[in-house]
Amino acid sequence: MGIEVKNLSYTYLRGTPFERNALNDVSLDINDGEFTGIIGHTGCGKTTLIQHFNALLKPNSGSVLIDGQDIADTDLKKLRHKVGLVFQYPEHQLFEETVLKDVAFGIRKKDHDPELVREKVIDAVKKVGLDEAILTKSVFDLSGGQKRRVAIAGVLIMEPSILVLDEPAAGLDPSGRDSLYHILTDLHEKSRITIVFVSHSMEDIALLCDRVIVMNKGGIYMSGSVEEIFRRSLELNEIGLDVPGITTFMKMLKKEHPQVDDDVYRLKDAKREIIKLFRGERC
Amino acid sequence: MLGNITLGQYVTGDSILHRSDPRTKIIATILMMAVIFTLSNIMSYIVFSFLLTVMISYSRIPLKYTIKGLKPILFLIIFTVIINIFTIKGEVVLDIGFASVTREGIYTAIRLAMRLILLVITASMLTLTTTPVNLTDGMEKLMMPLSRLGFPSHEIALMMTIALRFIPTLVEETDKIMKAQKSRGADFESGNIVERAKSFLPVLVPLFVNSFKRADDLAIAMEARGYKGGEGRTKLRELHFTRIDLFLSTAVILTAAAVFVLDKTFF
Numbered sequence: 001m002g003i004e005v006k007n008l009s010y011t012y013l014r015g016t017p018f019e020r021n022a023l024n025d026v027s028l029d030i031n032d033g034e035f036t037g038i039i040g041h042t043g044c045g046k047t048t049l050i051q052h053f054n055a056l057l058k059p060n061s062g063s064v065l066i067d068g069q070d071i072a073d074t075d076l077k078k079l080r081h082k083v084g085l086v087f088q089y090p091e092h093q094l095f096e097e098t099v100l101k102d103v104a105f106g107i108r109k110k111d112h113d114p115e116l117v118r119e120k121v122i123d124a125v126k127k128v129g130l131d132e133a134i135l136t137k138s139v140f141d142l143s144g145g146q147k148r149r150v151a152i153a154g155v156l157i158m159e160p161s162i163l164v165l166d167e168p169a170a171g172l173d174p175s176g177r178d179s180l181y182h183i184l185t186d187l188h189e190k191s192r193i194t195i196v197f198v199s200h201s202m203e204d205i206a207l208l209c210d211r212v213i214v215m216n217k218g219g220i221y222m223s224g225s226v227e228e229i230f231r232r233s234l235e236l237n238e239i240g241l242d243v244p245g246i247t248t249f250m251k252m253l254k255k256e257h258p259q260v261d262d263d264v265y266r267l268k269d270a271k272r273e274i275i276k277l278f279r280g281e282r283c
Numbered sequence: 284m285l286g287n288i289t290l291g292q293y294v295t296g297d298s299i300l301h302r303s304d305p306r307t308k309i310i311a312t313i314l315m316m317a318v319i320f321t322l323s324n325i326m327s328y329i330v331f332s333f334l335l336t337v338m339i340s341y342s343r344i345p346l347k348y349t350i351k352g353l354k355p356i357l358f359l360i361i362f363t364v365i366i367n368i369f370t371i372k373g374e375v376v377l378d379i380g381f382a383s384v385t386r387e388g389i390y391t392a393i394r395l396a397m398r399l400i401l402l403v404i405t406a407s408m409l410t411l412t413t414t415p416v417n418l419t420d421g422m423e424k425l426m427m428p429l430s431r432l433g434f435p436s437h438e439i440a441l442m443m444t445i446a447l448r449f450i451p452t453l454v455e456e457t458d459k460i461m462k463a464q465k466s467r468g469a470d471f472e473s474g475n476i477v478e479r480a481k482s483f484l485p486v487l488v489p490l491f492v493n494s495f496k497r498a499d500d501l502a503i504a505m506e507a508r509g510y511k512g513g514e515g516r517t518k519l520r521e522l523h524f525t526r527i528d529l530f531l532s533t534a535v536i537l538t539a540a541a542v543f544v545l546d547k548t549f550f
Contacts, residue, residue: 017294017348056462070441077468093463095488105485106467140492153468 002194003030003053007062011049014060021047024218025062030196030211032161035188037205038198040215041240046198047088049215050164053196054083066162081106083158088167090151091144096182099142100135100152107156124157125150128183145176147182156187164196169204181208184205200266202244206230206265214241230265246270253277292451293414299527300342300412305421307528311535312409318539319401324391327546328397334538335404342412352407353400360396367392415447417522424522437513445501456493460486 010023023045030036038046051057052064056073064071066083087093096102097113103121122132128149134142139150152168165184169177185208187193199205205212205226212229214221216239222229230236233243243265244247250262250270264270295301300308322328339346353360368493373387410418423440430436461471471482 016351017345018292051462054466056465077470080466080468085463087459087463087466090463092493093460093467093485093489095485095492105464105469158468 002032002034003028003196004065004068004156005029005049005052006065008049008052008059008064009061010045010052010057011060012048022218026218026220027062028213028220028223030194032194033186033192035109035195035208035210036197037209037212038196038215039200039202039205039212039241040221042200045218046215047166048218050085050166050196050198053164054080054085055161056085081158082160083162083164084155084158086152086155086163086165086168088170090155090168091147094139094147094151094154097138098135099137099139102139103135103150103154103157105154120157123155127156127187128153129179145172145179148172148176148180152180152183160193162194162196164198166198167200168197169199169201177204184208187258191271202230202242204245205247206244207267214239226265227263231263286385292410294344294348294411296343296412298343298412299340299531300338300408302525303527303531304522304524305413305417306425306522306526307532308409308413309418309425311532312405314535314539315405316402318543319398319405321543322398322546323394324546325393325397327542328394328401330545331401331542332397334542335401337410339404342408344411349404349407349411350503352411353403356399356403360399363395363399364392367395417442419444419447420520420522421461437516441513449497452497453490453494457486457490460489 005028006022008026009021012018012020012022026049038049040046048057052059052071053066055064055074055076058072066074071079085170095100096105098110100118100121103124104117107117107120114171116201118135121135125132125134130146130149130153134150135144139147142150148168152165168184171179172180175206176185179205184195184197188195197205197208209226211223212226214229214236221239222232222235228249232241233247236242246267247265248264250260250264250273253274254260257277259280261273264273310472319331320341322331336346339349368384368388369382371385371388371391372509373385374384375383377384413421419440421434426434426436426439449468461469465471469482470484471479473479
């Protein structure tokens with residue numbers, strides 16, 4: 001189940017001189033419980049694609065199925081609870097006076113019990129690693145990283161089973177980024193949420209994802225496991241992408257020491273390989 | 284939704300209209316609009332529409348596209364037509380109990396509708412063929428004589444440039460924020476008018492916050508690049524009248540005069 005995209009095409013401003021083709025005949029499957037990364041050059045259609053997942057955009061042709069149901073005939077509210085979409089720079093959407101009110105925005109309803117709402121908000125805020133004390137603060141008094149997390153909590157409160165994030169780490173400092181990734185891995189492992197993760201950072205994709213989808217010029221260029229994708233470094237270079245920095249380093253190392261395995265995409269694997277090399281030399 | 288508003292957005296091109304001086308186009312537009320206001324006969328409006336169509340074909344902008352630009356004022360047109368048909372007194376042609384339609388009412392309605400349509404299309408021909416920068420440059424130049432009297436023509440032109448420059452940005456941003464709030468379960472379509480107005484609060488607050496930030500950044504960026512107001516400022520592209528302008532202004536003046544005379548004497 002999960003997300004099924006069949007022959008999806010989309011054109012912006014169709015029928016005007018500003019017409020711009022964004023997606024061409026895209027087909028892909030994302031299974032339940034997967035952590036999928038989407039990479040591609042700026043303007044390759046990543047954002048357009050993910051906006052179809054919760055029906056913010058409707059296909060010009062083709063179809064998008066969420067859990068087997070076509071988005072064209074699903075109740076939008078239910079769909080948007082099921083598929084949580086976190087935009088790039090999500091802190092730009094915060095507007096309420098307090099964190100409590102802002103996070104609760106997605107589930108606010110007249111008949112909701114305020115105590116229950118509060119409980120849910122606390123739960124969501126804790127999931128993103130923030131303290132309960134933050135609830136009474138104004139959203140405009142928070143730091144950049146806190147704002148980002150509050151915004152993500154505002155999506156998590158709807159208890160989505162699929163979480164889509166568009167470059168969630170853009171503009172965060174390294175520690176903010178690390179704690180955000182920690183939150184995502186936690187959500188993925190503990191709450192079994194399907195995660196779709198759009199990023200420009202090959203390192204982050206290699207670190208987090210089970211599967212990678214590479215997009216180019218409005219189409220799927222290739223898809224597969226982290227190893228399958230990053231082994232094809234020449235093809236990636238052709239479309240302006242690259243392998244993780246550590247892989248480049250291992251390739252350089254292999255030139256000097258041919259016994260090194262350069263099929264390495266994560267820091268911890270590189271460490272293991274390098275230790276192996278040292279031990280080998282000592283013997 | 285917001286992407287559909289195409290009223291007067293510049294379309295790149297290389298036609299006579301695109302290449303002529305913005306000052307010529309501004310004055311020509313004002314002249315044409317003035318003529319539209321003076322026309323009293325439906326026949327003159329038809330003649331004028333024909334001439335305007337010829338002009339649009341010169342600009343090589345699809346006719347369909349310019350007509351599409353009327354969408355935002357469609358409601359206004361329909362509203363004026365209905366009000367006029369039913370309220371103007373005269374020879375009754377159709378009586379439906381509580382209201383009656385008069386011959387004069389129908390004429391006035393058609394005239395007003397055509398006037399509105401022609402005004403909007405004429406004005407949009409200016410913005411469709413002129414980049415915002417050229418447009419404000421032209422306005423600044425046209426307002427120059429006034430600055431001797433202490434009128435801040437450069438500042439006003441700069442404000443217009445900035446405003447025009449940021450319209451697409453704001454449209455894009457509004458669209459993005461609306462999408463983000465929709466993803467959080469916001470509903471902009473249902474409910475009565477008060478509820479719907481309220482539902483835009485989650486869009487307006489972030490939009491204002493971001494605009495203030497952007498204004499701040501812009502001011503700093505302009506100062507960093509040495510902006511000190513209009514005095515002694517030179518232009519990268521000076522405006523020049525060319526033969527195209529001579530052709531265009533002659534054509535516009537002649538047709539405007541012809542339609543005006545036609546309207547006053549023959550019809």
